[in-house]
Amino acid sequence: xxxxxxxxxxxLFAPFLTCGVTRRAYESGLVDVRLWNPxxxxxxxxxxxxxxxxxxxxxxxxxxxxLTLCLESIRADRAALGAxxxxxxxxxxxxxxxxxxxxxxWSGSSCGAVLICGRYEGLDQRFIETxxxxxxxxxxxxxxxxxIAAMALLDAVARLQPGxxxxxxxxxxxxxxxxxxxxxxxxxxxxPEAWRGQAVPPILMSGNHAHIERxxxxxxxxxxxxxxxxxxxxxxRAGQLSMGDEAFLADLPKNPxxxx
Ligand code: ADE
Numbered sequence: 197x198x199x200x201x202x203x204x205x206x207x208l209f210a211p212f213l214t215c216g217v218t219r220r221a222y223e224s225g226l227v228d229v230r231l232w233n234p235x236x237x238x239x240x241x242x243x244x245x246x247x248x249x250x251x252x253x254x255x256x257x258x259x260x261x262x263l264t265l266c267l268e269s270i271r272a273d274r275a276a277l278g279a280x281x282x283x284x285x286x287x288x289x290x291x292x293x294x295x296x297x298x299x300x301x302w303s304g305s306s307c308g309a310v311l312i313c314g315r316y317e318g319l320d321q322r323f324i325e326t327x328x329x330x331x332x333x334x335x336x337x338x339x340x341x342x343x344i345a346a347m348a349l350l351d352a353v354a355r356l357q358p359g360x361x362x363x364x365x366x367x368x369x370x371x372x373x374x375x376x377x378x379x380x381x382x383x384x385x386x387x388p389e390a391w392r393g394q395a396v397p398p399i400l401m402s403g404n405h406a407h408i409e410r411x412x413x414x415x416x417x418x419x420x421x422x423x424x425x426x427x428x429x430x431x432x433r434a435g436q437l438s439m440g441d442e443a444f445l446a447d448l449p450k451n452p453x454x455x456x
Pocket of ligand 1: 287288289314333334337338339340345
């Protein structure tokens with residue numbers, strides 16, 4: 197699937213695309229990432245891509261015209277290569293917060309997307325209203341640009357592609373995976389068995405796989421109940437909690453739930 201990224205800082209993406217387990221997905225073209233700089237579509241000696249906001253106020257606003265020319269080039273390039281047209285996504289705190297379901301939708305999409313990384317105070321609203329199909333946020337905080345959000349989406353999509361993770365089962369066990377039960381993942385331990393006076397939970401060294409599985413399940417239930425009780429309720433509604441799970445949850449000390 198193809199992702200076109202519109203960014204004033206394409207150089208930020210090079211290390212990200214060439215490191216770690218996801219590198220294979222990008223290098224093989226399984227997740228085909230193409231970078232476009234709106235400055236290449238800007239006019240004049242200074243190739244301006246931003247200007248002061250009408251009405252005054254701090255910061256700069258990205259100009260609609262270079263972004264539009266850039267988007268038109270992407271659309272023409274996609275059409276010339278027989279790639280399907282794709283939705284235009286703007287990363288912004290205004291958008292819907294990205295979650296596992298959203299990542300799964302993107303990772304199964306055949307057309308990919310055009311990802312726009314805003315900078316400065318944002319984009320001219322007329323461009324947003326004319327061209328942006330949806331806005332996506334990483335959370336209720338403000339980044340200085342959408343690049344990190346774009347990388348977060350690409351990374352989460354790439355690791356779900358078949359064959360990208362070394363162990364095929366590993367993303368099946370992810371926190372939030374509703375195919376599993378939507379609970380948080382359990383804690384993990386590796387060598388050495390004793391580290392600076394802290395031992396590994398003895399059950400993990402027991403060799404009893406049934407007990408280890410039950411312990412891991414209980415850890416996931418306890419952690420999720422403590423940190424994200426709404427995910428436990430969702431698993432219950434989806435019929436994904438066994439009687440053993442319910443018995444374990446009933447025995448947990450009751451923590452007052454924070455206000456929703
Ligand atoms: N750009 C600025 N803040 C952002 C956020 N919270 N999520 C996505 N893109 C952003």
